Amino acid sequence: MSDAADELRARRFGGSWRRYQQQALDAFEADRAGGDHRFFAVLPPGAGKTLIGLEVARRLGRRTLVLAPNTAVAGQWAATWDRRFVPGGAPCGTDRDLTGAVNVLTYQSIAVLRPGTGAPHRRATLRGGSHDELLDLLHPNGRAVIETARGLGPWTLVLDECHHLLSTWGALVRAVVDALGERTALVGLTATPRRSLTGWQAELHDDLFGPADLEVPAPALVKAGTLAPYQELVYLTRPTPAEDTWLASETARFAQLRFQLIDHALGTVPLLAWLSARADRAHAPTGAHRNRAAGEPPADGPRLSWAAFEAAEPALARAALRFAHAGMIALPAGARLREMHRTAPDADDWVAVLGDFCTGHLQASEDDRDVAALAAIKRVLPGLGYRLTSRGLRAGPSPVDRLCGLSEAKIAATTHILATESAARGDRLRALVLCDFEQLPGRPSDRLTSVPLNTLSGSARLAFATLAAADVDGPGGLRPLLVTGATFAAPRALAAELVAAANRAGRRVGTEPLDETSVLLTGLPTRAAVALATEFFAAGRARVLIGTRALLGEGWDCPQVCVTVDLTTATTATAVTQMRGRGLRRDPADPAKLTDNWTVCCVAAEHPRGDADYLRLVRKHDAYFALGSGGEVESGVTHCDTALSPYVPPDAATAAAVTARALAAPARLARVRDEWRIGAPFAGVEAASLRVRSERPLGRSAPWLPGALLAPTAPAEHGPRIAPAYLVAGAVAVLLAASSLLLGPVAALAGGALAVAAGLAGIAVGLVRRHRIRTGPDALEQLAAAVADALHTAGGTERGAEALRVSPTVDGALRCELTGVPAEQSARFAAALDELLAPLAEPRYLVGRRVLVAPAGARGAVALALRSMARRPLPGAVAWHALPRWCARNAVRRESFAAAWERHVGPARLLAADSVEGAAVCELMRGEDPFAITAQLRTVWH
Numbered sequence: 001m002s003d004a005a006d007e008l009r010a011r012r013f014g015g016s017w018r019r020y021q022q023q024a025l026d027a028f029e030a031d032r033a034g035g036d037h038r039f040f041a042v043l044p045p046g047a048g049k050t051l052i053g054l055e056v057a058r059r060l061g062r063r064t065l066v067l068a069p070n071t072a073v074a075g076q077w078a079a080t081w082d083r084r085f086v087p088g089g090a091p092c093g094t095d096r097d098l099t100g101a102v103n104v105l106t107y108q109s110i111a112v113l114r115p116g117t118g119a120p121h122r123r124a125t126l127r128g129g130s131h132d133e134l135l136d137l138l139h140p141n142g143r144a145v146i147e148t149a150r151g152l153g154p155w156t157l158v159l160d161e162c163h164h165l166l167s168t169w170g171a172l173v174r175a176v177v178d179a180l181g182e183r184t185a186l187v188g189l190t191a192t193p194r195r196s197l198t199g200w201q202a203e204l205h206d207d208l209f210g211p212a213d214l215e216v217p218a219p220a221l222v223k224a225g226t227l228a229p230y231q232e233l234v235y236l237t238r239p240t241p242a243e244d245t246w247l248a249s250e251t252a253r254f255a256q257l258r259f260q261l262i263d264h265a266l267g268t269v270p271l272l273a274w275l276s277a278r279a280d281r282a283h284a285p286t287g288a289h290r291n292r293a294a295g296e297p298p299a300d301g302p303r304l305s306w307a308a309f310e311a312a313e314p315a316l317a318r319a320a321l322r323f324a325h326a327g328m329i330a331l332p333a334g335a336r337l338r339e340m341h342r343t344a345p346d347a348d349d350w351v352a353v354l355g356d357f358c359t360g361h362l363q364a365s366e367d368d369r370d371v372a373a374l375a376a377i378k379r380v381l382p383g384l385g386y387r388l389t390s391r392g393l394r395a396g397p398s399p400v401d402r403l404c405g406l407s408e409a410k411i412a413a414t415t416h417i418l419a420t421e422s423a424a425r426g427d428r429l430r431a432l433v434l435c436d437f438e439q440l441p442g443r444p445s446d447r448l449t450s451v452p453l454n455t456l457s458g459s460a461r462l463a464f465a466t467l468a469a470a471d472v473d474g475p476g477g478l479r480p481l482l483v484t485g486a487t488f489a490a491p492r493a494l495a496a497e498l499v500a501a502a503n504r505a506g507r508r509v510g511t512e513p514l515d516e517t518s519v520l521l522t523g524l525p526t527r528a529a530v531a532l533a534t535e536f537f538a539a540g541r542a543r544v545l546i547g548t549r550a551l552l553g554e555g556w557d558c559p560q561v562c563v564t565v566d567l568t569t570a571t572t573a574t575a576v577t578q579m580r581g582r583g584l585r586r587d588p589a590d591p592a593k594l595t596d597n598w599t600v601c602c603v604a605a606e607h608p609r610g611d612a613d614y615l616r617l618v619r620k621h622d623a624y625f626a627l628g629s630g631g632e633v634e635s636g637v638t639h640c641d642t643a644l645s646p647y648v649p650p651d652a653a654t655a656a657a658v659t660a661r662a663l664a665a666p667a668r669l670a671r672v673r674d675e676w677r678i679g680a681p682f683a684g685v686e687a688a689s690l691r692v693r694s695e696r697p698l699g700r701s702a703p704w705l706p707g708a709l710l711a712p713t714a715p716a717e718h719g720p721r722i723a724p725a726y727l728v729a730g731a732v733a734v735l736l737a738a739s740s741l742l743l744g745p746v747a748a749l750a751g752g753a754l755a756v757a758a759g760l761a762g763i764a765v766g767l768v769r770r771h772r773i774r775t776g777p778d779a780l781e782q783l784a785a786a787v788a789d790a791l792h793t794a795g796g797t798e799r800g801a802e803a804l805r806v807s808p809t810v811d812g813a814l815r816c817e818l819t820g821v822p823a824e825q826s827a828r829f830a831a832a833l834d835e836l837l838a839p840l841a842e843p844r845y846l847v848g849r850r851v852l853v854a855p856a857g858a859r860g861a862v863a864l865a866l867r868s869m870a871r872r873p874l875p876g877a878v879a880w881h882a883l884p885r886w887c888a889r890n891a892v893r894r895e896s897f898a899a900a901w902e903r904h905v906g907p908a909r910l911l912a913a914d915s916v917e918g919a920a921v922c923e924l925m926r927g928e929d930p931f932a933i934t935a936q937l938r939t940v941w942h
Contacts, residue, residue, distance in 0.1 A: 218581075322346075
């Protein structure tokens with residue numbers, strides 16, 4: 001141990017620490033001073049986690065074992081210790097004997113499991129096994145490493161990209177830490193935030209590391225100038241003609257079934273009648289009505305509220321609302337359509353409905369018509385990725401999904417992307433193309449044998465072969481290289497240079513022909529092949545590097561990468577963050593570098609499962625922050641293009657426009673870089689925002705008007721038959737007539753003059769008020785301000801309307817956001833405003849307002865003046881809004897809401913939904929969407 005400690009003390013980092021790196025080291029020192037030898041940091045790729053981890057290990061002064069996700073990353077840890085920590089000493093250990101002061105191995109060197117262990121036993125042990133049972137799962141080689149380590153401690157164990165230990169090892173890592181001894185110091189480094197973990201992973205994370213000592217998102221380091229700015233681009237394609245031919249048969253089969261079920265050509269109960277009854281919640285939930293006779297309508301039972309039904313059966317509820325939006329069933333009572341529902345039913349919706357129909361009706365029926373319907377559905381379900389068993393639906397591989405995910409059209413799209421990027425960047429182009437695998441392993445399952453796929457479909461080999469062939473006569477040439485765990489291939493024109501470089505490094509390399517344009521390089525270990533390919537790629541002798549996500553998609557470093565093309569089907573936050581992180585490092589030779597991150601997506605809109613690849617695209621971007629429209633940094637697929645929905649793929653024309661805009665993006669790199677506003681101050685916080693678009697105006701806001709003019713009336717209420725304005729005018733006329741008889745014509749003239757003057761004054765008041773209404777704020781701003789102040793007064797947020805920001809977006813919507821509060825409070829505000837603007841569903845309380853429109857012309861001004869003098873409500877519609885659930889929960893919150901409404905909107909008349917007036921409003925407005933509002937909840941970063 002003393003030799004290792006001496007070696008660590010003798011070294012020091014040969015550079016200077018960046019501000020956030022120093023913050024990480026300060027956090028570590030604070031932990032150590034408090035007796036805590038655990039350290040956990042979340043930093044994006046390119047932020048220097050390797051340097052931080054090695055410095056923490058050096059300061060601890062113990063023999064160190066670093067576990068990395070793959071050999072490429074392990075090699076980088078070793079190289080960083082040997083080159084960046086001076087003066088040079090004993091090299092980093094990379095063998096299982098663990099004799100170095102710093103040793104680097106891959107997770108796989110320890111975490112390979114013992115052969116012959118059954119999957120159920122393995123899963124059960126990883127979730128709840130004892131210490132000895134967990135270690136017994138390990139392969140003897142892994143156990144030998146642990147036994148060797150036990151005699152060399154105490155240790156510092158550094159877990160690089162430590163999300164791997166949670167997703168792969170489970171509780172096994174806890175057993176390994178215990179085996180190394182209780183004095184083991186634990187250092188966890190990752191780019192994946194804790195919120196991306198599952199429940200049991202989060203529990204294990206907290207047990208091992210506790211809360212993060214430092215968490216810095218990628219946009220913060222871009223703004224600070226530490227990482228390169230980037231933009232997210234999407235290329236939407238559709239299957240090739242040959243793939244389309246096969247798809248047509250699958251589509252026709254499903255279309256025929258859908259037609260028969262909807263037109264009641266199959267079964268004793270029409271599918272839509274079944275769904276309507278289920279959505280109406282008038283009978284028991286799925287599976288509780290199996291004893292019903294065939295053809296008999298669902299039995300009556302206690303009616304659930306829509307909220308209860310949606311909570312109990314979310315998939316079926318979502319499907320019912322989408323069927324309602326498509327006009328196939330009536331909107332269920334108490335339901336409201338949100339953004340996610342305003343689209344045609346997708347495959348998951350059809351599966352939810354068909355599954356409920358089968359398990360709740362068809363499987364319980366012995367009628368021949370229902371037996372035939374059940375058989376027809378069973379034939380179609382595999383195309384949607386499911387199969388029906390006696391216990392219900394079981395997920396399985398979908399051939400349509402598989403075809404779109406591996407479509408050759410995605411490889412062709414990659415060629416188009418790289419040609420465009422090459423034209424824009426010239427010699428500076430360094431593109432990384434990532435695939436799931438080198439080539440498809442094994443034979444497909446029986447359910448996929450009919451799909452027109454082969455071993456090269458969607459593979460790195462096919463991408464390389466296509467690009468190499470397309471590059472034969474290209475100007476300058478892309479000169480692609482292929483590097484996987486088993487293969488190193490290059491165009492023939494580059495092979496001699498690569499062999500010569502390997503020979504100079506003391507490596508003997510052979511070549512074998514791969515195809516007409518390319519050769520295989522043999523004899524190089526994977527780590528050496530990656531190093532040689534990286535050297536050629538960084539120098540520009542190769543401009544495109546193609547590899548697998550497992551080898552190059554995580555931890556591999558090359559600052560020259562300025563384009564990434566994602567052809568994978570990976571959607572986890574870990575995979576997405578890591579793949580895009582390959583292009584985040586700044587390039588010393590290109591200070592203006594901006595990275596384009598491309599995702600290629602294949603959509604077959606005519607088949608219900610043809611959106612699967614698009615929905616993967618959505619999941620890739622769900623929790624990933626990138627520059628969106630107008631310079632806002634936001635998460636979600638809309639940061640790629642505002643025309644993209646998180647729920648449904650665009651139609652063909654919109655998809656073509658999205659792709660065209662993406663292909664134009666490489667020509668405007670400087671403008672996008674300016675939109676990042678690098679060096680400008682930033683708060684570094686996440687916030688929820690609500691994007692609102694209304695097809696009809698919400699009206700103007702004028703809370704300064706007398707309350708009587710704005711008072712809302714319920715449907716059952718009527719004013720007096722003769723308006724007070726006319727009574728006043730009649731009274732004036734009578735008085736003038738009487739004065740002319742009693743006091744003579746002079747007095748009558750004087751009275752008339754006074755009346756005219758009063759009338760003119762009233763008209764002037766009307767004109768001024770009309771102008772103020774016309775130039776006043778939109779009602780949306782005041783509604784949002786009322787919600788903000790209501791939440792603030794009742795203790796729901798730290799700030800109120802003074803922190804409200806309403807700003808236009810480039811696509812014509814308005815973004816509403818409560819700034820300067822924690823993320824959960826901004827989310828509470830956005831959700832409350834969304835509920836206020838939504839059509840009435842099942843509100844507890846209602847609040848009304850006049851939809852105020854500035855009167856037109858002089859006559860309108862006169863009418864406004866007369867109503868003002870008579871204190872009569874202004875003409876126009878009354879809009880009723882649901883009190884947000886948070887605000888309606890108790891009397892104190894309702895009072896706070898009423899006070900805020902009075903301040904920003906007008907008289908606050910709250911009606912209980914179960915009162916006579918409230919019930920009348922709900923009945924009148926049920927299913928109505930008077931302003932045709934589309935509201936979208938988004939998360940932004942400032």
